[in-house]
Amino acid sequence: MSSSSMFNFRVHRCQPELVQPAAPTPHEIKLLSDIDNQECLRFYFPMIFMYHHEPSMTKKDPVKVLRHALSQTLVYYYPFAGRIREGAGGKLMVDCNGEGVMFIEAEADTTLDQFGDSLHPPFPWFQQLLDDDVHGTQQIIDHPILLMQVTRLKCGGFIVSLNINHTISDATGLKQFMNAWAEMARGAHQPSIQPIWHRELLMARNPPHVTCNHREFEQIILPPNTVKKEDATTIVHQSFVFTPAHVAAIRCLVPIHLRQCTAFDLITACFWCCRTKALQLEPNEEVRMIYTVNARSRLNANQSSLVGYYGNCSAFPVAVTSAGNLICGNPLGYAVELIKNAKAQVTEEYMHSLADLSVIKERCIYNTIRSCVVSDMTRAKYENVNFGWGAAVYGGVVKGGAGPLPGATFIVPHKNAKEGLILLITCLPYEDMKRFAEELDKMFGNQNQPTTSGPSFVMSSL
Numbered sequence: 476m477s478s479s480s481m482f483n484f485r486v487h488r489c490q491p492e493l494v495q496p497a498a499p500t501p502h503e504i505k506l507l508s509d510i511d512n513q514e515c516l517r518f519y520f521p522m523i524f525m526y527h528h529e530p531s532m533t534k535k536d537p538v539k540v541l542r543h544a545l546s547q548t549l550v551y552y553y554p555f556a557g558r559i560r561e562g563a564g565g566k567l568m569v570d571c572n573g574e575g576v577m578f579i580e581a582e583a584d585t586t587l588d589q590f591g592d593s594l595h596p597p598f599p600w601f602q603q604l605l606d607d608d609v610h611g612t613q614q615i616i617d618h619p620i621l622l623m624q625v626t627r628l629k630c631g632g633f634i635v636s637l638n639i640n641h642t643i644s645d646a647t648g649l650k651q652f653m654n655a656w657a658e659m660a661r662g663a664h665q666p667s668i669q670p671i672w673h674r675e676l677l678m679a680r681n682p683p684h685v686t687c688n689h690r691e692f693e694q695i696i697l698p699p700n701t702v703k704k705e706d707a708t709t710i711v712h713q714s715f716v717f718t719p720a721h722v723a724a725i726r727c728l729v730p731i732h733l734r735q736c737t738a739f740d741l742i743t744a745c746f747w748c749c750r751t752k753a754l755q756l757e758p759n760e761e762v763r764m765i766y767t768v769n770a771r772s773r774l775n776a777n778q779s780s781l782v783g784y785y786g787n788c789s790a791f792p793v794a795v796t797s798a799g800n801l802i803c804g805n806p807l808g809y810a811v812e813l814i815k816n817a818k819a820q821v822t823e824e825y826m827h828s829l830a831d832l833s834v835i836k837e838r839c840i841y842n843t844i845r846s847c848v849v850s851d852m853t854r855a856k857y858e859n860v861n862f863g864w865g866a867a868v869y870g871g872v873v874k875g876g877a878g879p880l881p882g883a884t885f886i887v888p889h890k891n892a893k894e895g896l897i898l899l900i901t902c903l904p905y906e907d908m909k910r911f912a913e914e915l916d917k918m919f920g921n922q923n924q925p926t927t928s929g930p931s932f933v934m935s936s937l
Contacts, residue, residue, distance in 0.1 A: 484585035486603045486626060493575030493619070497546040500553035500573055504560075507567045508674035509830040511642045511787045515841050515880060517615050519622070519638040521873040522649070523601065524857065525594060527587055528631030529864040537633040538580045538625045541862060544660035545578065552652055552670055552785075555621050559640060565837060567642055569620075579605070579624040586630035587868065595890050596900045597712035597874035605636035615640050632864070641787070646855050647769055648785030653860045660862040671783040676774070683831035686824060691765055691793040692832070692839045712874045712902045715915065717742055719895040724919055729808035736811055738897065739851045739886055740818075744810035746884065746899060749914035750847060751801050753907045758799025760845060765793045765880075766814060767850035768821045775823045790829060791841065791848065792817040798845075841880065848883045853897065858888060875902035 526537075549556045557571040581604075593599070605624040623637035639649055655666035717738075725741040726734050747764050756762065768790045771781055781788075794813035801810060833839055841848075857870030869890050877883035882902070889896035903911060 484583055484589070484600070484603070486581050486583045488624070489580040491577050491579045494542060494545050494549070494556075494578045495573055495575035496549040496553055496556055497543075498550045500550060500556070501571060502573065503571050505554055505557075505569045505571055505672060506674060506678075507559075507569065507642055508677035508786055509679045509833045510677040510789075510826070511674065512565070512567050513787075513833050514839060515791075516641040516787060518641055518877070519615070520641045520877060521601065521605065521636070521638050522857070522871065523598065523604065523637075523873055524635040524653075524860055524870040525587065525590075525868045526632050526634070526862070526864045527868060528628075532864055533631065535863070536627075537862070537864065538627060540660050541625050541635065541656075542578060542580075544656055544862070545576070547659045548652070548656045548666070549576070551655065551666055554643065554672070555652070557620065558617050559615050559620060559642060561616050569643070575619070576621040576623065577619040579622075581624050581626040583626050583628055583634075585628060587628055587632040588630065595869050595898055596714050596872060596885075596887070601636070601873050604634055605638060615642065635862075644785050645769070645787040645789045646850070646852060647771065647788070650855045650857060650860075651783070651785050653857065657860050657862045668783050670785055671780075672786075673780070673784055674786050676781075676784070677786070677788065677826060677830050679830045679834040680827060683834045685828050685832045685835060687820070687828040689829060689832055689839075690795055691763075691791050691841050692836070694840070694842055709905050710876075710902050711905050711908050712876070712900070713908055713912075715899045715901070715912070716889060717897045717899060721919060722895075722897075725807065728806065729811050730806070733808050733811050733815075736815060739853065740811055740814055742886055742897065742899060743814055743849045744807055745915075745918065746849065746901070747810050747814075747847065748801060748807060749911055749918060750901075750903070751798050752914045753903070753910035754798075754845070755910070756798040756845065758797060758803060760798045761795060762798050762801060763793050763795050763842065763846040764810075764814060764817070765791045765841065765846055765848040766817050767791060767848065768818055769854075770821050770823075770826050773822055774826065788826075790821045790826060792820045792825075793846075843880065843882060846882060847901075848877075848880045850883065850885050852885050852887045856888070872900060875900045 553573065554569045554571050556573050556575050557569045558574060560568050560570050562568055604626055620640045620643055621637060623635065626634045644652065651668060658666055722738045722741055725745050751762050769788065770790050771788050774781065794817040796813060852871055858867045860867055860870055871887045872885045875884055884899065884901040887898050887900060889898045
């Protein structure tokens, strides 16, 4: 266990305050899209951004700079300052009333260097920087859409922690908001990309009609009195480092015609196979890989009309097979092919069909039994959010798991991303996590080429 797990520090928080738009904004009701409206997005998603001291900014207080810039940014992103309401049939909307976002000023008795190895997920001390159990529940109705804490550090650096209501934005939309906020903090008079609402792009058709197969919503019926393993054991969160040598080793394990696939596809396939072995399932048991796909480039609408769109525009296609097919007698390329085929399902018609399904079935729930969700956060480049203190040491997700998707796994840049390092952040029951790490070591240990040792635990458990 890393010594960073023993690291303790104290944080003094001021009373929460509401930051409102710096100028009058429209008071109106805005409907969320039927993609935004999905049950699986009704939760707060925690993020963290960590910054070193910047000598040229010594005379500036990050709390004051960020608070002022936030109020200016909310003039353009005024729905963030509103409240989510629920209408007939569970339809969500934003009451753009300008009440504001929740902002907490704080001070910690530590420096950034004292965090040591814990400058990337999972963060065992995150609740000191922002309680991720918002309001004691995951209740999203009638509460601030965005909650944040800016914590000064003794070294002159600071940490921005936030919880965002996922129904209003996906990863791409949040990055757009963060960039706008950072631009205002650096002195801009308006965001370089103007936000657009346009949620009608992903509303259900009239009449709605499902034209695609959405297996991510298929529900598996367990035998009576079955206790899911995660309900009876301790779930731990861990990060695993993949080096360029690891990715190259995985690439050598797949057929030549698949070797042009992305590092994300390769790591995801490796993760799926090793995770399935670790779970010790029966060969005939069905396993699923749910894959997050940003669908913006797949919409036939004029792409320039999507610039500035910050709503949810992601799909979660699923690859389905049996545990036996995945781990017995099939090369890693089998998993890669399943994943690539799942990604290819996402078209504009798929997105409209998904919106229609969410209306017809009302509150569709993703199947989480023997399922895992993997999301690529490397392309969002959250570490590039610059409030004037330079790039973040780390910017992105806090841990594995996400709201109603307890098995969510994220692939993010390592703090040494310039060296090509990638982090896989996941969560599993304790014994399964140990076996998962062993399976990763076996996969890389069997390669007859000079690689570093297989991925290993780099953080303490949460």
